[in-house]
Amino acid sequence: MLYVCAASETLSRFPADFIQLNRDSQTDVLTLENVTPDFRPSPSDAALLLAPVPAGMPEKACFRVVRLTDAGGRDRYPDLLTASSFPDAVLHYGPETAETVALYERLASHFPPERLQVYLCPGDAEILKAVLSEAEAFVSLPASAEPVLNASEQALLTSLCGQFYASDAMKEELERLLIYLHFHCADPTETVSRFMKDCPPVRNRKEGKACLASFREYCSLT
């Protein structure tokens, strides 16, 4: 489910048919004031927060997913307020400041940062629809930005790094090789243990490097 969220004040500026127009089973419009502390989105849910485009901000800023780095925008557009505690900083304008920011923060407390996107968005119906069609794709993102390697593959990586006396560069390469195996084989752990069975004992980094070179070749041949 994708929750399209905005403060009631913001929603009221959007065209009346917007909410109905875009509603389907996968999308729900949520007024921020209605987000209560017991709101429990599922891990696969995501939220798209629509914040109004500050007055005077160029069109370029529309469609943008706001990131913390954009906080610098405050210098250029002095009527913007940055909610610094917000995971993806929300730029905000006008007299509704503190209250709306509190609403943004409450919404943010219900979603992990990677499941929440914030768009600065003018009240134009077509642009809203454009933003929404993108957000609908966004909801199909994996539930969290977890690393590619699962827990047992991570453990395998740690163990290989130890066994190979790996430097940082070797560790990076081992990680890349395990990611390759993650996508390439049904059981990377099994593939690695087959390699390790024939691998001569490694007593120092130099031998570890040699072993890594054979592991690289082994991976490309699997």
Add this chain to the structure above:
Amino acid sequence: MRHSVNTAALRKSFSRVYIEEAALSHDKTARILSNLPDVTPVTVKDYKHVFNRPGQNAALQKQAPALILAVKKPPYLYAGAPVCQSFGEAHFTYTSCAMNCPYDCEYCYLQGMYPSGDVVLYVNTEDIFAEVRRVLKEHPLYLCISFDTDLTALEPVTGYLKDWAGLAAEEPGLTLEVRTKCASYDSVAVLPVLRNMIFAYTLSPDAVIRAFEHRTPSLERRLAAVKQAIHDGRQVRLCFDPMLHIPDFAEVYGTFFDQVFSEIDAEAIRDASVGTFRIGADYLKRMRKVRPSEISYYPYTLSDGVYQYSPAENTTMLRLAREKLLAYLPSDKLFFWEEMT
């Protein structure tokens, strides 16, 4: 469900159309929009505001790409990159009247090149044509027009191939290469048959198509299109590029080459090109970020800023291709990309 892009699907496939202000009054814009009757375009000042904005997920956008109509600024022609097969042409050049394509190949370098999965069409092709005509006064030109896109797949919406064919018909010094995986022959069938317009069909074994060339037509359908092009007397090139180092490589590709030439009259094709997968280091870095996969994380060898298979792997793959293909084609019709091996 796996489906290939066809006219109707293409018309429906653009989730949204953005038009740069400067492109609004352009006749190509009107033509393209007339082919997309169900869309309500959004006007933007500069296409880069949409295409280059931060925080995009190109892999996701590929699932429901937007179409962006824009005006291209010079330069209009580019010298071919070293990773490209030049076919021994002295003035090997490419142009880009579109960025991104409706297909979704996992190995596509465009994922490492563009920040967005949306498709951009430049509507001022007359400016590109004018530049081509200017250069032709100095020397002949070998021009690839479908490098950063698949113009044949986009033809039902753009009509650009028809325009290019018109130019090629008037300019004998111009040779066009149209690289494609598109099996829908309708858009090609209506074009004049020209000696200086080469249709370069990329062919891969079905196992590769199924695993890595998402939304593209099957080998069978591509071969059917090749046969029609040959039947019509067109210049046809077969591109076995990129070859991928997959398990059972020798068997899969061996059978594949035999299958291709059991159906295609080798004498009727202009030539064939062969190359193994390679990609610029910067592009691969970005690809790993946007699309971690067994393609992007393969343990390649880095040589002169290009990631590619190890010399031993390249030699094995290219040797197999050479042995197989020489059974069907004379060596002067075969072009190998093996600069780095």
